[in-house]
Amino acid sequence: MQPAAEADLLAALRRGDEAAFVTLVNRYQRALLRLALSYVPSQAVAEEVVQETWLGILQGLARFEGRSSLKTWIFRILINRARTRGERERRSAPFSDLAPPDNADEPAVDPTRFIPAGQEGAGWWVTHPQSWEGMPEERLLAAETRAQIEAAIAALPESQRAVISLRDVEGWSADEVCTLFEISESNQRVLLHRARSKVRQALADYLER
Amino acid sequence: MDTRNTNLVDELTCQQLVELVTEYLEGAMDSTTQERFATHIALCRPCEEYVDQVRLTIGLLGRLDSDQANTYNPPPKLLEIFRGWREPRAES
Numbered sequence: 001m002q003p004a005a006e007a008d009l010l011a012a013l014r015r016g017d018e019a020a021f022v023t024l025v026n027r028y029q030r031a032l033l034r035l036a037l038s039y040v041p042s043q044a045v046a047e048e049v050v051q052e053t054w055l056g057i058l059q060g061l062a063r064f065e066g067r068s069s070l071k072t073w074i075f076r077i078l079i080n081r082a083r084t085r086g087e088r089e090r091r092s093a094p095f096s097d098l099a100p101p102d103n104a105d106e107p108a109v110d111p112t113r114f115i116p117a118g119q120e121g122a123g124w125w126v127t128h129p130q131s132w133e134g135m136p137e138e139r140l141l142a143a144e145t146r147a148q149i150e151a152a153i154a155a156l157p158e159s160q161r162a163v164i165s166l167r168d169v170e171g172w173s174a175d176e177v178c179t180l181f182e183i184s185e186s187n188q189r190v191l192l193h194r195a196r197s198k199v200r201q202a203l204a205d206y207l208e209r
Numbered sequence: 210m211d212t213r214n215t216n217l218v219d220e221l222t223c224q225q226l227v228e229l230v231t232e233y234l235e236g237a238m239d240s241t242t243q244e245r246f247a248t249h250i251a252l253c254r255p256c257e258e259y260v261d262q263v264r265l266t267i268g269l270l271g272r273l274d275s276d277q278a279n280t281y282n283p284p285p286k287l288l289e290i291f292r293g294w295r296e297p298r299a300e301s
Contacts, residue, residue: 016295018288018291018292018295021283021288021291022283022288025283025287026283029283030274051286051287051290054287054290054291055290055294058290058291058294059294107224107227107228108227108228108230109224109227109259111224114222114223114224122222123222123223123224123225124222124223124224125223125255125256128254128255128258129255129258129259129262130258131258131261132258132261132262132265133261140265140269141269141272145269146269146273149269149270149273150273164270168267168270168271169270169271169273169274171271174235185237186237189231189232189235189237192231192235193228193230193231193232196230196231196263196266196267197227199266199270200262200263200266203262203266203269204262
């Protein structure tokens with residue numbers, strides 16, 4: 001959003017303009033829900049968290065000084081609430097599936113796909129990646145494929161899921177994501193790299209069956 | 210690749226390359242590494258496939274929500290929340 005447009009929206013919202021609120025919800029609801037799911041276990045809980053977020057936004061409007069963009073501010077409130085709620089959910093359901101931890105040293109591709117060190121041709125592919133060029137578009141865009149991708153995203157550790165959701169699904173820039181999470185560009189890139197690698201692998205497993 | 214002559218792909222192995230893909234696609238590489246990377250995929254079909262797969266994956270991620278309507282109609286509860294927030298202020 002352009003600064004001028006954002007300022008107008010903010011002013012309208014502060015005046016109690018419902019159309020401005022609808023515009024804002026229209027713009028961010030989907031991304032808020034998707035991001036919430038990185039932290040909480042279900043769609044139902046995510047919807048609750050997002051609802052609380054909107055109330056928090058309205059209640060905090062008077063205090064918002066515009067030091068960050070409205071978008072950043074909104075999503076920071078969401079993350080705050082989603083994290084808190086996520087922790088609460090985990091405490092009350094200790095035996096439910098926990099999200100996997102962000103792993104420090106996972107390679108993008110299974111090392112057994114490459115010739116081991118010390119052998120001739122070390123580091124080269126043993127089995128080549130299949131070409132997806134021949135895949136019909138309908139298959140790639142089919143609901144079932146989408147479901148596989150969503151499942152792959154849902155299996156990601158929290159931070160990786162959040163980053164790939166905002167960068168690749170919602171189309172945020174690296175800058176915006178770094179600002180939101182207050183992480184460095186290289187940190188963000190590592191998370192994105194791991195997430196993308198896993199999703200690619202899941203897709204490969206599905207498409208190449 | 211049929212001829213696994215490491216000189217042709219300038220030291221970067223396939224196993225190293227796959228770890229650099231995101232850096233490459235983000236445009237975050239120094240020019241030397243970028244050239245090495247580009248040379249490698251120009252000469253190594255499997256790695257070219259891999260990078261294409263990553264690109265395709267990103268494309269599909271971006272289209273995940275494309276079937277949803279562009280206009281999101283706020284659920285009634287949200288409008289309730291908004292009006293509830295607005296009304297006390299109007300009175301004060």
